[in-house]
Amino acid sequence: MDEMKEKLFYQPKNGYDVIDAAERLALEDYCRRYMAYLDAARTEREAVTEAVKLAEAAGFTPLGETDGPIQPGQKVYWNNRGKSLLLAVGGKKPMRDGFVVEAAHVDAPRLDLKQLPLFEDSELGYLRTHYYGGIKKYQWTAIPLELHGVAALKDGSVAEIVIGRDKDDPQFVVTDLLPHLAADQMQKTMAKGVEGEKLCILVGSVPYAGEGTDRVKLAVMSLLNDRYGITEADLISAELEAVPAFDVRELGLDRSMIGGYGQDDRVCAFAELAAILDQDTPERTAVCILADKEEIGSVGVSGMKSQAFERFIEKLCGGQCGVQESFSNSFCVSADVTAALDPMYPEVSEKQNAARLNYGVGFCKFTGSRGKSGASDASAELVGYLRRLCDDAGVVWQMCELGKVDQGGGGTVALYMADRDIDTIDAGVPVLSMHAPFETTAKFDCYMTYKCMKAAYEAKD
Numbered sequence: 001m002d003e004m005k006e007k008l009f010y011q012p013k014n015g016y017d018v019i020d021a022a023e024r025l026a027l028e029d030y031c032r033r034y035m036a037y038l039d040a041a042r043t044e045r046e047a048v049t050e051a052v053k054l055a056e057a058a059g060f061t062p063l064g065e066t067d068g069p070i071q072p073g074q075k076v077y078w079n080n081r082g083k084s085l086l087l088a089v090g091g092k093k094p095m096r097d098g099f100v101v102e103a104a105h106v107d108a109p110r111l112d113l114k115q116l117p118l119f120e121d122s123e124l125g126y127l128r129t130h131y132y133g134g135i136k137k138y139q140w141t142a143i144p145l146e147l148h149g150v151a152a153l154k155d156g157s158v159a160e161i162v163i164g165r166d167k168d169d170p171q172f173v174v175t176d177l178l179p180h181l182a183a184d185q186m187q188k189t190m191a192k193g194v195e196g197e198k199l200c201i202l203v204g205s206v207p208y209a210g211e212g213t214d215r216v217k218l219a220v221m222s223l224l225n226d227r228y229g230i231t232e233a234d235l236i237s238a239e240l241e242a243v244p245a246f247d248v249r250e251l252g253l254d255r256s257m258i259g260g261y262g263q264d265d266r267v268c269a270f271a272e273l274a275a276i277l278d279q280d281t282p283e284r285t286a287v288c289i290l291a292d293k294e295e296i297g298s299v300g301v302s303g304m305k306s307q308a309f310e311r312f313i314e315k316l317c318g319g320q321c322g323v324q325e326s327f328s329n330s331f332c333v334s335a336d337v338t339a340a341l342d343p344m345y346p347e348v349s350e351k352q353n354a355a356r357l358n359y360g361v362g363f364c365k366f367t368g369s370r371g372k373s374g375a376s377d378a379s380a381e382l383v384g385y386l387r388r389l390c391d392d393a394g395v396v397w398q399m400c401e402l403g404k405v406d407q408g409g410g411g412t413v414a415l416y417m418a419d420r421d422i423d424t425i426d427a428g429v430p431v432l433s434m435h436a437p438f439e440t441t442a443k444f445d446c447y448m449t450y451k452c453m454k455a456a457y458e459a460k461d
């Protein structure tokens, strides 16, 4: 009977029951590189900067204004305003035959500063924020925060601001009520317990010497001016993001997991980046996108809906074929994380179709919510293609769905790629505590997602 089951049943296995010692070493090596990237890439801008460094070290050069069609083996990148990155390695086949594109996003939920953020109350200095992306607001209180970003000055220069990353730097916090006085707060729903306007960051307490009002605000502004040469008006044209200050760490006694901020979706961004850096001359041109703005709808010039993507492909085609013709023959892996089954909250998942830690890269045929609304819903043929591709390359994968029917849902960039007439499927790393300030992944799944991305680029058909 076991033989019959083996033959007829789909029986996913724990990854640690199927990999050998050599592959475990490769897994650890890959995860070390990923953790270093994640630690350095705290914002979408830093994720792009770090990726450009790695790409240049691997021989990629900026895509020039006059470049013709991409040549076999040619490695190029295009930095889109410092917030999203497009890379390509020329394939043996012309762009007319399509390309293999992998699209992940490098923005992550965070607290953005308002344009007029600084104020003082009861002789304490604060920065007002407007959160970005889907967060559980209570998770952002009483944790150490860092500030990262830029301030654009009127003279056209840009001050890069990072406070809290260096070991000697001060950090910041959003305070919360003590339980002793939280009787009213604790009666509220978790959605209302901490309100958006209360997510103000404590930045100082020492007043500027002398008489008058707003002395703490003045002292804080004076420190910012000393360090970065900026005034309060310069904050109007700043993009400053408060992000969790936690280091990226191995988790568990067995060190099998990774804890860190922004793994949605830098874990997939790094997987596809590492995979394209491995390419020499693939069959079809390989394209890698690190997109911005996914968490707020893939909007804006650096989001996946932007025509910046069309422009990039147009340059790769170099007039030898139309962009649309190239799109129609292409294949896209929308590389984004999925929800892992959390045994503490099994009620939101349907176990048979939920992703599990250590079961490999998760394929999602569809995402969306309320009857697949907002999903791209990959075709059976495409799922079959990816199954074969991964099986042939020794990639451990699992089929999964984000949560129970009608429990909620989520979206990715998949539908915006499919809108372009590109066959698209979602695949990525299962995550625990997704969108929390400290997210958890399994090393095995991170590594298998990299192998999946590599297999897609190296496909022969």
Ligand code: MN
Pocket (backbone or CB within 6 Å): 105, 264, 265, 294, 336, 337
């Ligand atoms: Mn995501």
Ligand code: MN
Pocket (backbone or CB within 6 Å): 264, 295, 435
């Ligand atoms: Mn997300």
